[in-house]
Amino acid sequence: MKRTLLILPLFLLWIDVFSQSASFYTKSALWFRSNELDTSEKHWKNIGKDSVSAESKAFCSLSEKDINFHKSLAFTDSLSVLVADYPFSPISHLSVITVFHVSDTSSEHGIWSLLVNDRQLTGLTDRRLLREKSYYPYPLKRQGIPIIQVSVQSFAKNRSDSIRFVMGQCEMPDSSTSYFQGDIAECMVFDKFLKKAEILRIESYLAIKYGISLFESNYVGSNDSILWNYDSNQTYSHSIAGIGRDSVFGLYQRQGSSVEEDLLCIGAGCIMPYNTDNSVYVAEGRYLIWGHNDGNLTCENSEDSIPLWDRKWLMQSTGSSVLPTQVRIKMPLVKNKQNYYLVIDRSGSGAFDSLDCDYFVHDSIDSNYVYFNTLLSDKSFLGW
Incomplete structure (x- = not known):
């Protein structure tokens, strides 16, 4: 019998749909x-x-x-x-x-x-x-x-x-x-x-493309729409990464992971060796940005609570189109005879009350990676 282990707590915030304007970019x-x-x-x-x-x-x-x-x-x-x-x-x-x-x-x-x-x-x-x-x-x-x-x-x-x-x-x-x-x-x-606003647009584009966290900063699109709000998400501004599309910069990031750590990777459709190998459609202005709270990768079993990692990820999503995603977690000691769960708090509060959470059992294990497949991301909360 497989043992159940609940891991990777995630919760979600939504922001308004992105609209593009090339006039902001020099x-x-x-x-x-x-x-x-x-x-x-x-x-x-x-x-x-x-x-x-x-x-x-x-x-x-x-x-x-x-x-x-x-x-x-x-x-x-x-x-x-x-x-x-x-x-x-x-x-x-x-x-x-x-x-x-x-x-x-x-x-x-x-x-x-x-x-x-x-x-x-x-x-x-x-x-x-x-x-x-x-x-x-x-x-x-x-x-x-x-x-x-x-x-x-x-x-x-x-x-x-x-x-x-x-x-x-x-x-x-x-x-x-x-x-x-x-x-x-x-x-x-x-x-x-370059002015500060111009620099921030370019830095945001490069940060999402290359998985490099900006230091104490918002992330914005080419039209200055906020994709990641540092003041609101400050607790979760560690190892920020994302996927998204902005044609003004030629950005078409279909999969992403932070260069600071290879712990969490999310890809549109299926994670491929290179971004150019991934052909899944991502709508213009569609973004999914995430960061964590720098908590420990440990959890304690308790009769009164669900055993979750202390580390939690916040997902900030822009746009309303459905986006199928694959989630990959790197774990040093993966056990094949064990169930791993992805836990998503739909309330966006990060409290992880069991009434607000969805649980997804892993689909596959490969070497040190645990995979969760076909998670849908849209504003109707069918997925993320």
């Missing part, structure tokens, strides 16, 4: 993302408003590790460096947003630089922003995982014959050259000083 001058990369070529295609691509000395290579089911570009040495002609002169403002993962955090690595007439005007390492005669350290709140880094700068206008944006290297204050060792998944370069 397209970047340069925009490189790994899903536009052709490893048979020596360049990285630019999908920004200018047609220039980033050229490399060698064939581009993908990293062996994905970032939230997305491939990324691997950088190892000088042969990995990519150079793109910057299409605007004179340069007075520069905003760069980069998603990267450092392989070795014990030493400093150059990530990108901007060259004016072959002299470095500014550059970024994994520890500081460099200017011609100064530098500005920035704290890495999370070590050893992918991060989103934002740099916004202004300069005195100087016309030049040559401006180039370089990925994978940076000149250090001692005049040495530092080459990046790690992965870059996406890089956006703007010829303007």
